[in-house]
Amino acid sequence: MTDRPVPNLDSWIADLAPALGLGDVDVPLRTLLDLTRDVAHGVARPAGPITTYLVGLAVADGMSVDEAQAIIARLVQERAE
Numbered sequence: 001m002t003d004r005p006v007p008n009l010d011s012w013i014a015d016l017a018p019a020l021g022l023g024d025v026d027v028p029l030r031t032l033l034d035l036t037r038d039v040a041h042g043v044a045r046p047a048g049p050i051t052t053y054l055v056g057l058a059v060a061d062g063m064s065v066d067e068a069q070a071i072i073a074r075l076v077q078e079r080a081e
Helices: 009-019 029-042 047-060 065-080
Strands: none
Touching (some): 029 047, 029 065
């Protein structure tokens, strides 16, 4: 994915995060979009949002987004082999 801005996502995050009781949060937008794209193409389309949800749970439990991304990349690669 390129580094160009994603329309409306920043404002959506700014509205959604506080509505969910999260306040001001730093969302790794590009990482999550890339991860979701890779899973949707490498596993199945419905696996994209499910994976992103599970990453959120893992991060809430203390895992870094980068660590989760590495695990997911490995699993997607294994399925491709």
